Amino acid sequence: MATCKTLMIQGTTSDAGKSAMVTGLCRLLARKGIRVVPFKPQNMALNSAVTIDGGEIGRAQAAQAQACFLEPHTDMNPILLKPNSDTGAQVIIQGKAITNMDARVYHNYKQEAMKAVLDSYQRLQQQYDVILVEGAGSPAEINLRDRDIANMGFAEAVDCPVAIVADIDKGGVFAHLVGTLDLLSESEQQRTIGFLINRFRGDIALLKPGNDWLEARTQKPVLGVIPFLHGLCLEAEDGIGGTGGDSGREDSIRIIAPVLPRISNHTDFDPLRHHPQVDFHFVAPDEVPPPADLIVIPGSKSVQADLSWLRKQGWEAYLNKHLRYGGKILGICGGFQMLGQWLHDPKGIEGTPGSLAGLGFLEAETTLASEKQLKEVNGVLNLQQCKPSGSEPLTPVYGYEIHAGITTGDALSNPLVRLSHGKNDGALSADGQVAGSYLHGLFDHPQACQEILKWAGLNHAEHFDIRTLHEDAIERLADALEASLNLKHLSELTGIPF
Known part of the structure; x- marks a missing residue:
């Protein structure tokens, strides 16, 4: 032309x-x-x-x-x-x-x-x-x-x-x-x-x-x-559209996620929402969370404010009960930050300057910094401790990071993802029940999705490729x-x- x-x-x-x-x-x-x-x-x-x-x-x-x-x-x-x-x-x-x-x-x-x-x-x-x-x-x-x-x-x-x-x-x-x-x-x-x-x-x-x-x-x-x-x-511009639904299969797993007031990148969960063996449900404000195998805490644009909102909604007690009964918790980006012991915002990047106690499920703390991390990454999942030794090859994973927080602490010595450039991402608790990652798109790779669903309790997770569906x-x-x-x-x- x-x-x-x-x-x-x-x-x-x-x-x-x-x-x-x-x-x-x-x-x-x-x-x-x-x-x-x-x-x-x-x-x-x-x-x-x-x-x-x-x-x-x-x-x-x-x-x-x-x-x-x-x-x-x-x-x-x-x-x-x-x-x-x-x-x-x-x-x-x-x-x-x-x-x-x-x-x-x-x-x-x-x-x-x-x-x-x-x-x-x-x-x-x-x-x-x-x-x-x-x-x-x-x-x-x-x-x-x-x-x-x-x-x-x-x-x-x-x-x-x-x-x-x-x-x-x-x-x-x-x-x-x-x-x-x-x-x-x-x-x-x-x-x-x-x-x-x-x-x-x-x-x-x-x-x-x-x-x-x-x-x-x-x-x-x-x-x-x-x-x-x-x-x-198709990937949503912003609105969630629907809270989810029953997979209709007996060999399924239930996964829930709270709809935070400032939820970000909820499209991370499209592979779970569309997976044939996943009963995925977004839990709306004031809705009582149902029993679940895995709770995913999404990213947030205002982490401290959304954590305070979770507490007011009664989620902290629910999460503790969920862990006592053997359930799994996975935090993505802001949700990962919430799982730690402290959230610090000394410069007031997301609101009033100050610190807030986290949920305390991981030995880590996060400090917000002015410079935002923006990068695409790839690596392998580090879920071997949750499987028999040498039972399966390493599982590839890829995604991207968009966050202003810098997370430190002992929990990071056991990362959820080992990145290809020699660094690590996220954390996995010693008992294997709680995990966190900064990677958006964590479920997009079919093998990574399968592996995480197995960790959450789905023994025979099927291959599902969200990229093909899109x-x-x-x-x-x-x-x-x-x-x-x-x-x-x-x-x-x-x-x-x-």
Whole structure:
């Protein structure tokens, strides 16, 4: 292609299908040999990924990069906001955390943030044929329109066409689309090329009168109606979506995890949620935790605050009882830090400066530091003491680290993972009941997942590869878009050879 083409997908609401549409369109173009790249100007999410250039972006953009057969790069998501309170967030610019800001301060900072957005976008323009851009939330949030960099503010700045997607499964799809369009400025309405209706169930002929009315009312085409794709396994942008469910098998194991107020990277548990032998359950606030074989404590953006919340919810007594009955506990990142004896935050990185006693299950303590650890790692699991001597070969594991804490203590002399560069990660208690690791993606390698499930009590764990499931989902989504979108019309409106 002579010049780089851009299309932006915006939504009537959060979770309307923006991420999925970009993911599917990325794969649709990539498998035609077109150099396509995903882009999200501003993302607010606690699910993040480490990039090839040593930075941090939203997990949805990492999944979209996979759809393009690319390694994730910080230019794909130049602004990442990671909420650490109801009114504030850590601000990450082009992969690097720069500071914490409350909402009012960040609103005034947006003009500076836009410079980074356009800088990254222009670099991608020079390297790719097509840029598929994902908006954030809704473009019709009146209170956020001033200095907007996430939706129409960006589209106006780079002069790109916009398609708006709505989720018909939620109901009110025509009101959502018409209302969103009506709240846009005249120039924003003009750059809106049409609508995508997502997650439709039933006889599409019954939808035609509504679509005809919508097109007559707005003078904008319905570019496609995408069916509800049951069981689609794509990495979530942020929301957990569902608490889990019963595997339905007798040879299964129950694993639970608390939904912390500032839970981060809950996509770590996708291999467990989808494993055919795992009854996985996210325990919601104020819900009584059920009996379990393994309790996983997730990562957190505000470790001390979330540990205090766990105590108020009665989890400390539950965890002690769980261990007395022979259960296992595994902490990931912030959850690993909670398992130690002390949490220190002398600089107030996550809140008020000070120290808080940990759960005390591991002889370790963590001190938060200004510099965040961002790296991809690999190694082998160190669960040999929990198996007969020499019974099995070493189990490979890989993942990535995103944390500001430095953990020390005697527990680290028996690491959970022995890393390939000679260092170690995490800890395993002397009795083999409690383990912790900084590795996000700990369950992604099929053998590592099997080994951890065996440690937790599942004697004959089956091979399960979450990567294959994600790849199948991307292909299935691309096929659905190819079948349900008016690609010829979309190409005419955008100049992109769909």
